Amino acid sequence: MPNVLREEVRLPACVLRDGALERNIVEFQRYADARGVLLCPHAKTAMAPALFGRQLAAGCWGLTFATRAQLEVARRHGVPRILLANELAGAADIGYVCGELARDPGFDFYCLADSVAGVRLLAGGVAAAAPGRPVQVLVEGGLAGGRCGVRDVATAVGVAEAVRAAEPWLALAGVEGFEGLVRGEPGRREADVREFLGFLADIASALDGRGLFDAGEVLLSAGGSAFYDLVIESLLAIRLSRPHRVVLRSGCYLTQDFGLYQRLLGDVHRRSGSAYPDLEPALEVWAQVLSVPEPGLVILSAGRRDFGQDAGNPVALAHVRRGAAALRSLRGAGWTMAATSDQHAHMTAPPGHGAEVGDLVALGPSHPCTTLDKWRELYLVDDDYNVLETIPTYF
Amino acid sequence: MPNVLREEVRLPACVLRDGALERNIVEFQRYADARGVLLCPHAKTAMAPALFGRQLAAGCWGLTFATRAQLEVARRHGVPRILLANELAGAADIGYVCGELARDPGFDFYCLADSVAGVRLLAGGVAAAAPGRPVQVLVEGGLAGGRCGVRDVATAVGVAEAVRAAEPWLALAGVEGFEGLVRGEPGRREADVREFLGFLADIASALDGRGLFDAGEVLLSAGGSAFYDLVIESLLAIRLSRPHRVVLRSGCYLTQDFGLYQRLLGDVHRRSGSAYPDLEPALEVWAQVLSVPEPGLVILSAGRRDFGQDAGNPVALAHVRRGAAALRSLRGAGWTMAATSDQHAHMTAPPGHGAEVGDLVALGPSHPCTTLDKWRELYLVDDDYNVLETIPTYF
Numbered sequence: 192m193p194n195v196l197r198e199e200v201r202l203p204a205c206v207l208r209d210g211a212l213e214r215n216i217v218e219f220q221r222y223a224d225a226r227g228v229l230l231c232p233h234a235k236t237a238m239a240p241a242l243f244g245r246q247l248a249a250g251c252w253g254l255t256f257a258t259r260a261q262l263e264v265a266r267r268h269g270v271p272r273i274l275l276a277n278e279l280a281g282a283a284d285i286g287y288v289c290g291e292l293a294r295d296p297g298f299d300f301y302c303l304a305d306s307v308a309g310v311r312l313l314a315g316g317v318a319a320a321a322p323g324r325p326v327q328v329l330v331e332g333g334l335a336g337g338r339c340g341v342r343d344v345a346t347a348v349g350v351a352e353a354v355r356a357a358e359p360w361l362a363l364a365g366v367e368g369f370e371g372l373v374r375g376e377p378g379r380r381e382a383d384v385r386e387f388l389g390f391l392a393d394i395a396s397a398l399d400g401r402g403l404f405d406a407g408e409v410l411l412s413a414g415g416s417a418f419y420d421l422v423i424e425s426l427l428a429i430r431l432s433r434p435h436r437v438v439l440r441s442g443c444y445l446t447q448d449f450g451l452y453q454r455l456l457g458d459v460h461r462r463s464g465s466a467y468p469d470l471e472p473a474l475e476v477w478a479q480v481l482s483v484p485e486p487g488l489v490i491l492s493a494g495r496r497d498f499g500q501d502a503g504n505p506v507a508l509a510h511v512r513r514g515a516a517a518l519r520s521l522r523g524a525g526w527t528m529a530a531t532s533d534q535h536a537h538m539t540a541p542p543g544h545g546a547e548v549g550d551l552v553a554l555g556p557s558h559p560c561t562t563l564d565k566w567r568e569l570y571l572v573d574d575d576y577n578v579l580e581t582i583p584t585y586f
Numbered sequence: 587m588p589n590v591l592r593e594e595v596r597l598p599a600c601v602l603r604d605g606a607l608e609r610n611i612v613e614f615q616r617y618a619d620a621r622g623v624l625l626c627p628h629a630k631t632a633m634a635p636a637l638f639g640r641q642l643a644a645g646c647w648g649l650t651f652a653t654r655a656q657l658e659v660a661r662r663h664g665v666p667r668i669l670l671a672n673e674l675a676g677a678a679d680i681g682y683v684c685g686e687l688a689r690d691p692g693f694d695f696y697c698l699a700d701s702v703a704g705v706r707l708l709a710g711g712v713a714a715a716a717p718g719r720p721v722q723v724l725v726e727g728g729l730a731g732g733r734c735g736v737r738d739v740a741t742a743v744g745v746a747e748a749v750r751a752a753e754p755w756l757a758l759a760g761v762e763g764f765e766g767l768v769r770g771e772p773g774r775r776e777a778d779v780r781e782f783l784g785f786l787a788d789i790a791s792a793l794d795g796r797g798l799f800d801a802g803e804v805l806l807s808a809g810g811s812a813f814y815d816l817v818i819e820s821l822l823a824i825r826l827s828r829p830h831r832v833v834l835r836s837g838c839y840l841t842q843d844f845g846l847y848q849r850l851l852g853d854v855h856r857r858s859g860s861a862y863p864d865l866e867p868a869l870e871v872w873a874q875v876l877s878v879p880e881p882g883l884v885i886l887s888a889g890r891r892d893f894g895q896d897a898g899n900p901v902a903l904a905h906v907r908r909g910a911a912a913l914r915s916l917r918g919a920g921w922t923m924a925a926t927s928d929q930h931a932h933m934t935a936p937p938g939h940g941a942e943v944g945d946l947v948a949l950g951p952s953h954p955c956t957t958l959d960k961w962r963e964l965y966l967v968d969d970d971y972n973v974l975e976t977i978p979t980y981f
Contacts, residue, residue, distance in 0.1 A: 306879075339930070
């Protein structure tokens with residue numbers, strides 16, 4: 192097996208640690224199961240069918256996607272149940288979904304709606320394609336100043352009524368929101384998230400009270416990777432006239448990270464007074480030292496085209512002397528990413544940093560989504576960085 | 587032919603306007619030819635073999651790349667002459683290049699070196715692979731506080747001597763630098779660029795005076811997409827004991843942009859007192875209006891996974907009413923990208939903006955590199971946005 196530390200792979204390289212990945216998949220599924228909620232992980236994080244399969248095998252209810260291009264990848268790889276956590280508006284895109292519904296009776300599909308105009312547009316496309324069964328719709332609740340989603344209950348009722356009026360092309364399956372968009376001061380944020388979840392509950396109650404939901408269980412979906420504990424607590428507590436299920440869409444638990452989501456996990460633990468779920472970072476970017484052109488300046492062969500920066504720059508994790516294949520930790524060693532180019536990182540390092548041309552340095556990204564989407568191939572490695580498998584991505 | 591304005595493609599979509607692209611290719615080649623310099627465009631910008639072919643057909647000398655993964659794509663698509671504008675350090679990566687040199691006598695390859703350690707590492711790898719002919723090396727000159735590259739002439743001489751000492755595995759072909767890394771106050775920047783180019787000239791003179799260059803013409807290479815006029819002026823003026831050629835590596839001229847590089851082109855025109863080269867933006871991202879959840883807030887179906895933001899957010903270019911397929915310009919119409927998510931742009935728009943759910947909005951990115959690398963397929967369109975061709979990228 193080729194080994195990353197021995198430079199037997201293309202560099203730079205995006206590496207997934209198999210053990211950590213597997214533990215995260217099992218742990219988070221267990222966490223959702225124990226709380227009685229359905230897990231429908233946002234799979235846009237890695238867009239790797241090899242990982243879709245592992246998440247589904249671990250017991251998740253379905254997978255969440257955000258765009259039509261992602262949907263196509265999922266369907267080509269046989270994902271049977273999909274929550275499109277987005278409005279579906281493109282004419283060709285609606286046609287594609289209907290084609291899949293007609294082709295495969297086992298395909299279970301849900302998408303969002305937040306306006307009467309959008310519902311009519313969607314219904315028109317479905318009517319034209321006549322797939323033989325409805326597109327299932329969740330009414331999206333949104334935040335003032337936020338993204339998509341109705342801003343008040345009255346609008347939600349109007350949207351839901353439009354969905355009902357569009358039978359048999361559409362069916363109203365539930366209510367959705369994304370609490371991760373709540374911004375504001377750290378001290379206020381949890382209270383604001385609870386308030387937003389309360390708004391989703393109000394929508395659900397209003398639609399339920401008017402008998403607008405389709406037959407069967409009502410789906411209430413929220414949950415990114417920051418406040419899933421609050422989502423479970425709030426949405427399970429809702430009482431409707433019929434059974435409902437909570438659908439969690441967290442995606443980043445798969446790989447965690449070394450920045451934002453690690454801090455957010457700490458918040459979850461603090462709120463629950465426990466260490467559950469116990470997740471660990473599984474995603475690393477390995478680069479080579481190309482130059483040490485000045486004392487204290489180390490130029491690496493990975494740059495802004497190799498890792499995300501939207502939630503902060505990656506941290507330096509480890510240093511491997513060329514040929515030695517042994518890790519030396521750089522956590523807390525004073526290395527900082529001072530600047531980046533498309534294909535280079537400019538690291539400042541303290542005196543005696545010990546890095547030489549040809550050595551390897553591992554970087555730990557913050558926010559996995561914007562690092563993973565920069566790679567077409569991920570190296571799945573064992574604890575010794577032997578490559579177990581090359582995993583293709585489909586962004 | 588499917589048409590973008592009629593929603594007959596996957597949305598969001600990354601669009602290249604064929605006419606503008608072709609004019610840019612021809613214009614910039616003509617500009618280089620007229621000034622007697624060789625053009626070796628940085629092809630990491632689009633990583634689209636279909637465009638490699640058009641640039642080569644227009645007469646460019648070779649193509650520039652930055653990483654081993656990019657090299658592989660180029661070689662698989664038959665690019666005969668490659669300047670790797672980077673150090674080559676990975677053991678597997680050096681082995682790959684040597685394999686190509688051994689396999690294909692027509693392959694002409696150059697890379698950079700900026701340290702004796704790096705030269706020894708490279709020479710060791712080449713010696714082990716014994717490709718039958720040398721890897722051609724350019725000594726890289728760098729900037730204090732910048733990226734790779736020697737910081738003084740004495741180091742450059744040491745690196746060049748190490749290259750000579752590594753014959754027959756390596757050959758010293760020239761000197762390289764990237765003036766685009768010059769930072770500092772706008773008023774100082776041009777003077778600093780000239781000073782940096784003077785430093786490259788000093789290196790070239792020192793190596794020439796010591797007889798370190800290999801037989802044949804000496805290559806002097808610089809030139810991103812900001813100061814190529816100054817590069818041509820400075821590097822053509824150097825006098826060495828033997829003929830030299832200036833190799834320009836500009837890449838962004840291919841598509842230009844609607845932000846940074848359009849401003850930088852204005853600077854080139856101002857400095858030359860002319861309108862040459864006459865380049866036009868060819869790259870657009872088309873998204874759909876998914877929601878108008880509040881007055882003055884328009885949510886589009888493209889986000890930070892669909893366009894770059896490192897040189898500023900894209901600007902709103904045009905609005906198309908759903909079904910109308912007619913463009914209304916949004917330039918200067920007061921639309922602003924206020925926030926982004928992975929898959930959404932949050933636009934603020936003035937009263938009476940006229941955008942409705944299902945409409946299309948075209949966005950004009952700044953810095954093409956970090957937009958193009960987010961797409962696996964680019965739609966090449968005619969002036970009416972009919973799709974002429976779907977161009978795969980290989981990032």
